[in-house]
Amino acid sequence: MSIIKQTTEWLETNWVNPAYGGLLLAGIAICFFGAATNTMAGWLYVISAIIFALLVIAVILPVRSLNHLSVRRRPISPVSVGDQLTIELEIENPTLGPQSLLQIQ
Secondary structure (H helix, E strand, C coil): CCHHHHHHHHHHHHCCCCCHHHHHHHHHHHHHHHHHHHHCCHHHHHHHHHHHHHHHHHHHHHHHHHCCCEEEECCCCCCCCCCCCCCCEEEECCCCCCCCCCCCC
16 A cells, blocks of 8 residues: 555544545645745745644644534344435534535435
């Protein structure tokens, strides 16, 4: 098993798996930082710092926003082969504020 797959599986089970766009943006930020180190251009340091700040915000906000939600699965009724399976989830928000980063598909 490759190291990338192991890391992805660990992140999925223990924390959160980053999206492809986030990894791409982190790679671009590292390239900008490398170019800034090479050329000593201040504006490249600023661009890389802004990108890293956006990535940190993108990591912290969803975890902080969705932390208090509780999800329960209702019992599944018995099914046979070929029957449709219906799974009901109950999502509860015990806080007073709305949870804006929740997306259900």
